[in-house]
Amino acid sequence: MKVTIHKLFEYFVETAAAEPPDCFIGFSFARPPRLKNFLADLDPELSLDWSGKSFLGLPTLRQRVLDQANLPQFSPDAVLITAGTAEANYLLFRQLLQAGDEIITDQPGWPQVGNIAKSIGARLVEVPRDEVQGWSLDPDAVAAAITPATRMIFLTNPNNPTGRLIPESDLRALAALADHHGIWLVVDEVYAGLEWAGPRPPSIAGLTPFGITTGSVSKALGLQGLRTGWMICQTPGVIRDAMILRENSSEIMNILGERIAEIALRPDRLAEALTWARDEGRATLDRMDAFVSAEPRLDWHRPEAGLIGLARLDGIDGESLARRLLEPPYRTFLLPGSAYGCPSHIRLGVGGGPETRLDEGLGRLSALLRAWPD
Secondary structure, eight states: OOOOOOHHHHHHHHHHHSOOOSEESOOOSOOOOOGGGTGGGSOTTOOSSOOSSOTTOOHHHHHHHHHHTTOTTSOGGGEEEESHHHHHHHHHHHHHOOTTOEEEEEESOOTHHHHHHHHHTOEEEEEEOBTTTTSBOOHHHHHHHOOTTEEEEEEESSOTTTOOOOOHHHHHHHHHHHHHHTOEEEEEOTTTTOBSSSOOOOOGGGTOTTEEEEEESSSTTOOGGGOOEEEEESOHHHHHHHHHHHHTTTOSOOHHHHHHHHHHTSHHHHHHHHHHHHHHHHHHHHHHHHHHHHOTTEEEOOOSBSSEEEEEESSOOHHHHHHHHHSTTTOEEOEEGGGGTOTTEEEEEOOSOGGGOHHHHHHHHHHHHHHSOO
8 A cells, every 4th residue: 555644744744845944943853963073983985886895784883773772681683773863764664564354552752654654555553642641652552452453662762753762661561562472663863862851771682572662863963964773672683584575775875974973872972962962952951841831721641751742722623833933024934733633732842052043933932823813
């Protein structure tokens, strides 16, 4: 079946075709570094052909991926480098799901899973997160959704778009479910490293042989343009089959992206970059939290991790607000919650750095909220 466009990407496509807005209240990744930050560590004689070392990806990069995920017990052969987290997820959906299978996911959650499942002919089973309880996910509710047709559970941790973390105890309960039922448990950890309310939870690939971790350098390190991500899995057949499937899509790797990602993930550089991103992210999140608290028509649960959260609107449709905010005199971008199946919400982001003109954008959003009819 044809892959249809999901609401999130459709909104991006529509707004990208219009005149660029002045301000952004929606950036989901840390302020991007510059190429000059990496030049001293790049060999000017580097061939821009593939590495010639492994079809799984640059071996040193795959080891860095394991190091940052705190999985020293794994071999680099448990890692496949991909064109971002989205491709890693895509390869897994296409490889591990068939028509008639069921896949469980959380709602709100990353919409990619629903679109790919539909195109395969798999059935999507959504387990609602509890907004009243800060968007928590109940492992018992996930367990209750499992049927003989269930082949995969797909989650994001921290959750995209609410920023809620799945605590270690719940991850272990979910891993036990995967073990008991023999189903794949894929956890997208693209925002890992930007935790505000506790330590980074363990990567699911280390908790069960059915666990598969996906991630990238896009969010916490601001390197979205590298299109360099990964999957981690204990099962060699999963990695090999995903590599073969990737050969029919993006083929061999982005060698320059891999080299820069390897530099960025070196322990000293990674620690420095994460400290910087956390300091800036926490400060900006504090400003956003104060803004939401002062707005009578907004309410949210402050994200526990990551750079985005969902805010509930009082008596306003999120998409109507977002589209009006794009128009003069406001000319400010944010993402409506309808992109995640939450029409009474808007997604607020604190990433991107000063270029987003976030404070100015928040002032314009405040003016529109005050002008909005009851």
